[in-house]
Amino acid sequence: MGFYLTAVDRQVKAEQDNPTIGLLLCKSKNKVVAEYALGDKTQPMGISEYKLLESLPEPLQTNLPSIEQIERELEGGDE
DSSP states (O other): OHHHHHHHHHHTOOTTSOOOOOOOOOSSOOHHHHHHHHTTOOSOOOOOOOOOOSSOOHHHHTTSOOHHHHHHHHHTTTO
């Protein structure tokens, strides 16, 4: 993660931009692994857990393409 954050800071970030942050998404939570992986970091850091919804909220269901539509698009079926 440090590699990517440094790359963004040096190559992309403008002087007026806020500090770069990184998000690491994991399938499961393991406090011991997180402590060892992040233990020697001096920058501020937060760790949180989230749960992915099984289905989209109703307003989003009508605004996003269905899985079938995405598959057709990827296969070139709408040409």
